[in-house]
Amino acid sequence: MTTSPLKDLDQQVESLLATIGALTDAEALREAEPSITGKRSILSTLQKSLGSLEPEARRDAGAELQEARRIVEAALDSRRAELALVARSQALASDRIELGDVVVENVRWPVNAGHPSLVASTQRRLEDVFVAMGFRVSEGPEVESDWYNFEALNIPPAHPARGLWDTFYVELGDPETVVLRTHTSPTQVHLMESAVRSNALPIHAVMPGRCFRRDAPDARHLATFHQIEGLVVDRGITFADLAGVIETFTRAFFGADISSRLRPGFFPFTEPSAEFEITCTICHGEGCRTCSQTGWIELGGCGMLDPAVLDAVGIDAEEWSGFAFGFGIDRCAQMRHQIADMRALIENDVRFLRQFS
Numbered sequence: 001m002t003t004s005p006l007k008d009l010d011q012q013v014e015s016l017l018a019t020i021g022a023l024t025d026a027e028a029l030r031e032a033e034p035s036i037t038g039k040r041s042i043l044s045t046l047q048k049s050l051g052s053l054e055p056e057a058r059r060d061a062g063a064e065l066q067e068a069r070r071i072v073e074a075a076l077d078s079r080r081a082e083l084a085l086v087a088r089s090q091a092l093a094s095d096r097i098e099l100g101d102v103v104v105e106n107v108r109w110p111v112n113a114g115h116p117s118l119v120a121s122t123q124r125r126l127e128d129v130f131v132a133m134g135f136r137v138s139e140g141p142e143v144e145s146d147w148y149n150f151e152a153l154n155i156p157p158a159h160p161a162r163g164l165w166d167t168f169y170v171e172l173g174d175p176e177t178v179v180l181r182t183h184t185s186p187t188q189v190h191l192m193e194s195a196v197r198s199n200a201l202p203i204h205a206v207m208p209g210r211c212f213r214r215d216a217p218d219a220r221h222l223a224t225f226h227q228i229e230g231l232v233v234d235r236g237i238t239f240a241d242l243a244g245v246i247e248t249f250t251r252a253f254f255g256a257d258i259s260s261r262l263r264p265g266f267f268p269f270t271e272p273s274a275e276f277e278i279t280c281t282i283c284h285g286e287g288c289r290t291c292s293q294t295g296w297i298e299l300g301g302c303g304m305l306d307p308a309v310l311d312a313v314g315i316d317a318e319e320w321s322g323f324a325f326g327f328g329i330d331r332c333a334q335m336r337h338q339i340a341d342m343r344a345l346i347e348n349d350v351r352f353l354r355q356f357s
């Protein structure tokens with residue numbers, strides 16, 4: 001009786017598994033692989049030697065050898081995966097990463113992945129101040145029907161007050177005129193309508209968002225800009241509440257040395273209306289070129305809600321009163337950071353952007 005060529009198979013498998021376990025990196029594994037499972041490996045040599053066996057013995061030995069090979073290959077695969085993991089965490093730790101064929105050296109973690117724009121971070125700060133004052137934040141659509149942008153705000157078609165807003169029209173055909181909103185005031189209308197529907201008066205809300213006007217950009221204007229609208233509808237609200245909110249906000253956002261003032265103004269949806277100005281942050285009220293020597297900078301408009309607006313959304317003006325205000329977020333960013341030309345906000349010059357990370 002000839003001895004089986006597989007008589008030492010168990011030990012041989014053990015020894016292959018030990019070899020695999022001792023491999024310390026992917027490169028070593030790649031080099032060792034032919035000698036473990038390749039044509040000149042012990043497994044292949046044994047395979048060839050089975051040819052001399054009787055058919056039945058060959059079948060049994062073949063099955064045994066196949067099982068041995070499966071065990072060895074599985075051990076190789078799992079060692080490969082382990083080593084890849086180790087290599088990855090070593091690469092992360094050593095400031096070197098491989099992305100396919102590209103090797104990046106001296107990586108500093110975390111990789112600088114950018115940051116919110118100055119306008120976005122200004123908006124967030126404004127929201128924080130108003131939330132701390134008891135307002136909630138709401139948003140509305142950027143494309144509005146004529147009714148929301150104008151009519152519900154007491155600006156009928158062909159009214160000369162429309163000239164206050166140079167408007168982009170969206171051509172969707174009949175039945176309604178559609179515009180890119182020229183201010184955030186239409187969001188007031190949405191909010192009041194939904195409060196009426198769900199019986200959710202009073203309202204204390206601010207509404208930030210993007211607005212559009214057919215303006216040529218200059219040092220203080222952009223055709224796409226941002227406003228934040230404020231709306232209070234409650235019982236017994238007076239102009240003193242409006243002035244108090246504006247002053248409290250101004251000091252909280254710009255600092256205790258900056259104050260606000262209201263000057264008579266006109267908006268079709270508020271009565272009385274006012275323009276809202278703050279101490280010029282560049283000269284601190286001394287007078288300079290930016291504020292045209294007045295010491296004050298105009299930020300936006302405000303006023304007591306016109307009863308015609310309350311009527312248009314179905315709020316009883318006998319029971320409820322309120323005020324609204326709206327001002328430029330971009331202008332706030334400009335004032336807070338003394339930016340001479342607002343166009344810097346949209347030019348994407350990284351040297352400018354990086355200052356506000």
Ligand code: PHE
Pocket residue numbers: 182183184185229267270300301302303324325326327
């Ligand atoms: N919507 C006005 C504008 O953009 C500002 C404003 C808001 C005025 C609320 C009064 C009340 O010019």
